Amino acid sequence: MATHINSPRTALRRHHADVDNSAQHLLVVDDDRDIRLLLAEQLGVAGFTVAVAGDGTAMRQELDRHAIDLVILDLNLPREDGLALCRQVRMTSTVPIIMLTARGDPIDRILGLEMGADDYVVKPFEPRELLARIRSVLRRAQALPTNLDPLDARRAVFAGWTIDFEFRQMVAPEGRVVMLSGAEFRLLRMFIEYANRTLTREQLLAMGAIRQGEGLDRAIDLQVSRLRNKFGRDGGDLIRTVRNEGYVLAAAVQLE
Known part of the structure; x- marks a missing residue:
C-alpha cells in the first residue's frame, strides 16, 4: 500500500x-x-x-x-x-x-x-x-500511577467474568474471549482495584483513565460506555452510574 x-x-x-x-x-x-x-x-x-x-x-x-x-x-x-x-x-x-x-x-x-x-x-x-x-x-x-502498580494477582474473577492481567483480555461466562484496548484495560483495572467504591470523573482523570488532550467529562463517559459494551448485556449492571457522583464496579471481585 x-x-x-x-x-x-x-x-x-x-x-x-x-x-x-x-x-x-x-x-x-x-x-x-x-x-x-x-x-x-x-x-x-x-x-x-x-x-x-x-x-x-x-x-x-x-x-x-x-x-x-x-x-x-x-x-x-x-x-x-x-x-x-x-x-x-x-x-x-x-x-x-x-x-x-x-x-x-x-x-x-x-x-x-x-x-x-x-x-x-x-x-x-x-x-x-x-x-x-x-x-x-x-x-x-x-508510567502508570502508583495506585495502578501491578496487582499481586494474575487475574480477577467477578460475576462469572475472568480478567487476565497478563494478556489484557476478558473471558465471558460462556468462555468467549474479549480483547481490551489499552485504555479499556487501564479503566477496568481502576474499577477492579476500587470495586464497590464510587470513582468520580475527577478521580478517574487523575489516575490516567484517558489520554492527555481529550475532553474531560465527555471522554470519561465515552470510555466507560465502550468498556460497558465489552460486557454486553451485563455492562450496565456491572459498571453502574452513581448519579451526580461517578461510576462503580458493582460486583464482588476475587483476585487469583
Whole structure:
C-alpha cells in the first residue's frame, strides 16, 4: 500500500531536543518499503531504536528476536491484515500498538481499537503527530500511577467474568474471549482495584483513565460506555452510574 508522509525528516529532529528515547525499541510493520525506511530514519533521528518488518511473518520474528517497546502496525498488509495481527499479538503480549490506516471509514479505526490497539494514526500524517502519539502511548504504558502498580494477582474473577492481567483480555461466562484496548484495560483495572467504591470523573482523570488532550467529562463517559459494551448485556449492571457522583464496579471481585 503506497502513501506518503507530509513533513520532511527535520520535523522530528526539531522535536528531539531534550528528549532521550535511546532505550526504547520500536517496530514498524508496513508492506511499503519506502514507508518503512522513512519511518525508521525519522524515528531514529528522534532517538529511538527502530526495527522494521514488511508482513506478519517478519513482525513475529522481530518480536521474538527483540524486546520491543511499541509496534507501529499498518492496517492493510498482504496475507494477514493489521487487524488480525493486532489480535494475535494481543493474545500473548501487552506491547503497545499504534495502528496506521489510510482508510477514512471510522469503523476501521474502531475495529483496530476493539482488537487491542492503543491508538491509531490516519495516513497521510505529520511525523510530529506520530511522534507525539508514540510518546503518549509509551508514557501511559511505562508510567502508570502508583495506585495502578501491578496487582499481586494474575487475574480477577467477578460475576462469572475472568480478567487476565497478563494478556489484557476478558473471558465471558460462556468462555468467549474479549480483547481490551489499552485504555479499556487501564479503566477496568481502576474499577477492579476500587470495586464497590464510587470513582468520580475527577478521580478517574487523575489516575490516567484517558489520554492527555481529550475532553474531560465527555471522554470519561465515552470510555466507560465502550468498556460497558465489552460486557454486553451485563455492562450496565456491572459498571453502574452513581448519579451526580461517578461510576462503580458493582460486583464482588476475587483476585487469583
